[in-house]
Amino acid sequence: MMKSITLFFTLIFLGACSSYNIPDSPLFSSEQQWVIMPFYNYSGTPLAAEQAEEILGSVLAGAGVHTTMYQVSNLNSLDSILEPSLKLNSAIKWLDIQKADYIITGSISEWRYKSGLDAEPSVGITLKVKNAATNKVLWQATGARSGWGRENLAHTGMNVLNQLVAGLRLE
Numbered sequence: 001m002m003k004s005i006t007l008f009f010t011l012i013f014l015g016a017c018s019s020y021n022i023p024d025s026p027l028f029s030s031e032q033q034w035v036i037m038p039f040y041n042y043s044g045t046p047l048a049a050e051q052a053e054e055i056l057g058s059v060l061a062g063a064g065v066h067t068t069m070y071q072v073s074n075l076n077s078l079d080s081i082l083e084p085s086l087k088l089n090s091a092i093k094w095l096d097i098q099k100a101d102y103i104i105t106g107s108i109s110e111w112r113y114k115s116g117l118d119a120e121p122s123v124g125i126t127l128k129v130k131n132a133a134t135n136k137v138l139w140q141a142t143g144a145r146s147g148w149g150r151e152n153l154a155h156t157g158m159n160v161l162n163q164l165v166a167g168l169r170l171e
Contacts, residue, residue, distance in 0.1 A: 018145035018160075022167035025139045028129065030170045032101035034060065034067040035132070038088050040107040043124075048111035052125060052157055056104065059161045063170060067104070070094060100132040110144065111157065118149025121156040127164050141167050 036057055039049035053069065060067050070091035095103070110124035124144040128137050141164045147156035 017147075018143070018163075020141070020143040020163055020167075022141040022143070022164060023139070025167055025169040027169045027171055028102065028138075030063070030065045033099055033132075034065055034102045034104060035095060035098060035100040036060075036067050036069050037095065037103050037105045038070060038084070038091050039105060041084065041111075043108045043111040045108075045111045048108045051154065052106070052108050052111065052161070055154065055158050056106075056127075056161050056165075059158065059165050060104075063165050063168070065170065068098070068100075095132075102138075103130040103132050103135075104128070105130065111153065113153060114146070120149050121147040121151055121153040123147075123153070123157045123160050125157070125160050125164065127161075129168070139168065 036053055039053055041047075041049035057067050057069055071094045072087050072090045104127065106125060106127040108123075108125055110122050112122055113119040114122050122145070124142075126140065126142045129139045130137050143160040143164050145156055145160050145163075147153075147159075
Protein backbone atom coordinates (compact mmCIF):
# COMPACT_ATOMS: atom_id res chain seq x y z
CA MET A 1 0.00 0.00 0.00
CA MET A 2 2.78 2.43 0.93
CA LYS A 3 4.59 1.71 -2.36
CA SER A 4 1.41 2.52 -4.30
CA ILE A 5 0.97 5.83 -2.51
CA THR A 6 4.64 6.74 -3.04
CA LEU A 7 4.42 5.84 -6.73
CA PHE A 8 1.21 7.87 -7.11
CA PHE A 9 2.73 11.02 -5.61
CA THR A 10 5.97 10.55 -7.53
CA LEU A 11 4.05 10.40 -10.81
CA ILE A 12 2.01 13.47 -9.92
CA PHE A 13 5.17 15.40 -8.98
CA LEU A 14 6.97 14.37 -12.16
CA GLY A 15 3.95 15.24 -14.29
CA ALA A 16 3.90 18.73 -12.82
CA CYS A 17 7.37 19.35 -14.28
CA SER A 18 6.29 19.04 -17.89
CA SER A 19 3.43 19.96 -20.15
CA TYR A 20 2.69 18.83 -23.70
CA ASN A 21 0.09 19.59 -26.32
CA ILE A 22 0.55 16.93 -28.99
CA PRO A 23 -2.48 16.55 -31.26
CA ASP A 24 -3.09 13.55 -33.47
CA SER A 25 -0.73 13.50 -36.39
CA PRO A 26 -1.50 12.65 -40.00
CA LEU A 27 0.52 9.75 -41.39
CA PHE A 28 3.89 10.97 -42.69
CA SER A 29 6.34 9.02 -44.81
CA SER A 30 9.81 8.82 -43.32
CA GLU A 31 11.09 8.00 -46.82
CA GLN A 32 10.20 11.42 -48.21
CA GLN A 33 12.48 14.47 -48.12
CA TRP A 34 12.39 16.31 -44.80
CA VAL A 35 14.11 19.69 -44.36
CA ILE A 36 14.77 21.42 -41.05
CA MET A 37 14.45 25.17 -41.45
CA PRO A 38 15.48 27.87 -38.95
CA PHE A 39 13.60 28.03 -35.68
CA TYR A 40 12.48 31.32 -34.16
CA ASN A 41 14.26 32.06 -30.91
CA TYR A 42 11.90 33.84 -28.53
CA SER A 43 13.98 32.89 -25.51
CA GLY A 44 16.62 35.16 -24.08
CA THR A 45 19.35 32.61 -24.76
CA PRO A 46 21.59 33.23 -27.78
CA LEU A 47 21.85 30.26 -30.18
CA ALA A 48 19.02 28.34 -28.44
CA ALA A 49 17.27 27.80 -31.78
CA GLU A 50 20.43 26.44 -33.41
CA GLN A 51 20.97 24.04 -30.51
CA ALA A 52 17.38 22.78 -30.73
CA GLU A 53 17.63 22.37 -34.53
CA GLU A 54 20.74 20.19 -34.17
CA ILE A 55 19.16 18.06 -31.45
CA LEU A 56 15.99 17.71 -33.54
CA GLY A 57 18.01 16.37 -36.45
CA SER A 58 19.39 13.63 -34.21
CA VAL A 59 16.02 12.84 -32.67
CA LEU A 60 14.41 12.53 -36.11
CA ALA A 61 17.28 10.32 -37.31
CA GLY A 62 16.60 8.09 -34.31
CA ALA A 63 12.97 7.85 -35.43
CA GLY A 64 14.07 6.77 -38.91
CA VAL A 65 13.59 10.12 -40.64
CA HIS A 66 16.45 11.35 -42.81
CA THR A 67 16.56 15.13 -42.70
CA THR A 68 18.55 17.84 -44.41
CA MET A 69 19.47 20.92 -42.40
CA TYR A 70 19.06 24.33 -44.02
CA GLN A 71 22.20 26.01 -45.22
CA VAL A 72 22.98 29.66 -44.75
CA SER A 73 25.36 31.16 -47.24
CA ASN A 74 27.29 34.44 -47.17
CA LEU A 75 26.59 35.08 -43.51
CA ASN A 76 28.97 34.97 -40.63
CA SER A 77 27.54 33.66 -37.40
CA LEU A 78 27.47 37.12 -35.80
CA ASP A 79 25.22 38.45 -38.59
CA SER A 80 22.79 35.56 -38.18
CA ILE A 81 22.67 36.06 -34.40
CA LEU A 82 22.13 39.82 -34.56
CA GLU A 83 19.67 39.73 -37.47
CA PRO A 84 17.75 36.42 -37.60
CA SER A 85 15.80 37.52 -40.69
CA LEU A 86 19.05 37.41 -42.70
CA LYS A 87 19.50 33.76 -41.79
CA LEU A 88 15.86 32.97 -42.56
CA ASN A 89 15.95 34.72 -45.95
CA SER A 90 19.15 32.91 -46.89
CA ALA A 91 17.62 29.57 -45.83
CA ILE A 92 14.47 30.27 -47.87
CA LYS A 93 16.58 30.96 -50.97
CA TRP A 94 18.41 27.69 -50.36
CA LEU A 95 15.09 25.84 -49.90
CA ASP A 96 13.86 27.11 -53.30
CA ILE A 97 16.44 24.92 -55.06
CA GLN A 98 15.92 21.84 -52.86
CA LYS A 99 13.62 18.90 -53.39
CA ALA A 100 11.58 18.76 -50.19
CA ASP A 101 8.29 17.17 -49.22
CA TYR A 102 8.08 18.28 -45.60
CA ILE A 103 9.49 21.32 -43.84
CA ILE A 104 10.04 21.26 -40.10
CA THR A 105 10.28 24.54 -38.31
CA GLY A 106 9.39 25.80 -34.90
CA SER A 107 10.12 28.17 -32.10
CA ILE A 108 11.93 28.21 -28.80
CA SER A 109 10.03 30.02 -26.07
CA GLU A 110 12.37 29.04 -23.27
CA TRP A 111 15.88 27.56 -23.18
CA ARG A 112 17.66 28.45 -19.96
CA TYR A 113 18.66 27.53 -16.47
CA LYS A 114 16.30 28.93 -13.85
CA SER A 115 17.73 31.12 -11.12
CA GLY A 116 18.14 29.68 -7.72
CA LEU A 117 20.11 27.17 -5.77
CA ASP A 118 19.57 24.18 -8.05
CA ALA A 119 19.38 26.11 -11.34
CA GLU A 120 17.03 23.66 -13.04
CA PRO A 121 16.99 23.68 -16.85
CA SER A 122 13.78 24.89 -18.43
CA VAL A 123 12.79 24.35 -22.06
CA GLY A 124 9.75 25.31 -24.17
CA ILE A 125 9.52 24.26 -27.82
CA THR A 126 6.91 24.33 -30.58
CA LEU A 127 7.34 22.18 -33.70
CA LYS A 128 5.54 22.56 -37.02
CA VAL A 129 5.53 20.19 -39.97
CA LYS A 130 4.57 21.91 -43.22
CA ASN A 131 3.83 20.70 -46.72
CA ALA A 132 6.77 22.00 -48.75
CA ALA A 133 4.70 22.59 -51.88
CA THR A 134 1.90 24.58 -50.23
CA ASN A 135 3.58 25.80 -47.00
CA LYS A 136 0.43 24.60 -45.20
CA VAL A 137 0.93 23.50 -41.60
CA LEU A 138 0.07 19.79 -41.41
CA TRP A 139 0.88 19.22 -37.74
CA GLN A 140 1.93 21.33 -34.79
CA ALA A 141 2.84 20.40 -31.21
CA THR A 142 4.20 22.17 -28.15
CA GLY A 143 6.08 20.93 -25.13
CA ALA A 144 7.65 22.43 -22.05
CA ARG A 145 9.69 20.83 -19.32
CA SER A 146 11.70 21.82 -16.29
CA GLY A 147 14.49 19.41 -15.47
CA TRP A 148 16.05 18.56 -12.17
CA GLY A 149 18.87 20.49 -10.56
CA ARG A 150 22.21 19.49 -12.05
CA GLU A 151 20.48 18.20 -15.21
CA ASN A 152 21.94 19.37 -18.49
CA LEU A 153 19.98 21.90 -20.55
CA ALA A 154 20.58 19.97 -23.80
CA HIS A 155 19.28 16.80 -22.13
CA THR A 156 16.09 18.56 -21.11
CA GLY A 157 15.68 19.91 -24.65
CA MET A 158 16.24 16.44 -26.06
CA ASN A 159 13.56 15.03 -23.74
CA VAL A 160 11.04 17.60 -24.98
CA LEU A 161 11.94 16.99 -28.62
CA ASN A 162 11.74 13.20 -28.13
CA GLN A 163 8.22 13.58 -26.73
CA LEU A 164 7.13 15.85 -29.58
CA VAL A 165 8.62 13.64 -32.32
CA ALA A 166 7.03 10.57 -30.70
CA GLY A 167 3.70 12.25 -31.52
CA LEU A 168 4.42 12.03 -35.26
CA ARG A 169 2.82 9.06 -37.00
CA LEU A 170 5.54 7.79 -39.33
CA GLU A 171 5.41 4.99 -41.87
